[in-house]
Amino acid sequence: MPKQKTHKGISKRVHVTRRGKVVVRRSGKRHLASSKSRKRKRRLSRPAELSSGAVRRLKDMMLRNH
Numbered sequence: 001m002p003k004q005k006t007h008k009g010i011s012k013r014v015h016v017t018r019r020g021k022v023v024v025r026r027s028g029k030r031h032l033a034s035s036k037s038r039k040r041k042r043r044l045s046r047p048a049e050l051s052s053g054a055v056r057r058l059k060d061m062m063l064r065n066h
């Protein structure tokens with residue numbers, strides 16, 4: 001059986017840390033930033049760790065597409 005290919009769309013958006021946590025960039029900082037507070041924009045620039053349920057859905061999605 002051939003090897004599974006990595007889903008390139010997900011691999012560009014998701015980063016797995018050394019301890020196995022899945023980290024993504026937060027959404028909402030691309031445009032309309034003048035109406036958002038400085039504190040909110042600072043929080044949005046930090047990476048977010050995905051919950052276990054989201055990680056399960058992500059892995060399921062990667063396997064279903066290939």
